[in-house]
Amino acid sequence: MNEQINVSGMVLSAMPIGENDKRLVILTRELGRISCFARGARRPGSTLMALSNPFAFGSFTLVEGRNSYSLISASIREYFTELAFEQPGVYYGYYFLDFADYYGREGIDGTDMLNLLYLTMKAILNPHLDNRLVRRIFEIRIMTINGEYAPDPALMSPSALYVVRYVMSAPLTKLYTFEVKPEVLKELENALNRQTDRILDRPLRSRRVLNEMIRT
Template sequence: MREAVSVTGMVLLSAAFGEADRRVVLLTRERGKITAFAHGARRPGNPLMAVTRPFVFGTFTVFEGRSAYTLQSARPASYFDELSADMEGACYGAYFLEMASYLAQENMDGTELLTLVYQTLKALLKPAIPNRLIRRIFELKAMVINGEYTEKPEGRVSESCAYAWEFVVYSPLGSLYTFVLKPEAEAEFEREVENARRYFIRHVFRSLEILEMMTR
């Protein structure tokens, strides 16, 4: 008989499967990215309905199969419901989840990337930091975690931009979202992170296309 496995993670993607099931992609601390099927999760009253939505963070109990997992239960710690009520915030959040899903790997330690996503979603709920800056901090730190980045900006930038870049590269995840930049330095930072993203992450994110249409 298969044993249940408990993992800490977040729902990155959720899609209907079959008549009443859901297929979810989880980013977990212990096993990296995993795919799990939640049987009956689309039936009204099913306890898995509320915990198989994107952004749900908590502890998930799963059974391991040959090519996927079966989700048995979950103990959510946060639903990030506030993002659902904020269209722009939800679009940023969807992009962060999609990028995390692209970068995450199966059977790898997902602690750093999971923590980054969690801290970034929390930052989206704080009005003190512009969402545009949050996006660039996330992108740069995600590249650092992925092991593909430059220690300094490639282009010529101001001292403030260079310091921000170094701060993001070397700071612990819990300290990332503790600064803002003046408009000129923020524009430089955006430009340099965008150039790095296009070079190191050569992938088209559907959620980013939607986000950029919204925020033009």
């Protein structure tokens, strides 16, 4: 039997496979984004059932196979089950997972993206924070981590540019600690909508659903 591997990560997506299994995509600190199979996770009473859902964050024990990994067990630190009762917070959550999946690659260091995801999920559960601002902070930082964001000072007000530069360079733990004026938030929304339209080479269904929820 292959040696077991312990990784820290968050489940980005879970897909049913066959009658009893699931295929998971996990963003890990050590291996980047990986796919793994949770055998029997859909079987009633399975110890893997609660471990193999989106948003689950913790330590995962895997075995590497020829083409993928198999999930053996996990110690979950946060399930973020509260998101299911947050409207439209849960749609923001799925969008953040989807964006992380878009950038994730196997073999990269996933530390910054994983930490950003965890803190962002905490932020959207904070009733004192504006989810609209949380979204834009997340977008700026994840694009910065992946080298795809550089603001154009000529197209931004000094206030909006200050916010962007702060978000690009601040410690992750300081990202969700401020508010902005409505006009600055609107400017950030317009600028980041244009940027994400430009860089995404495939549509994110979660983005479309989130935008529809916000409009309604």
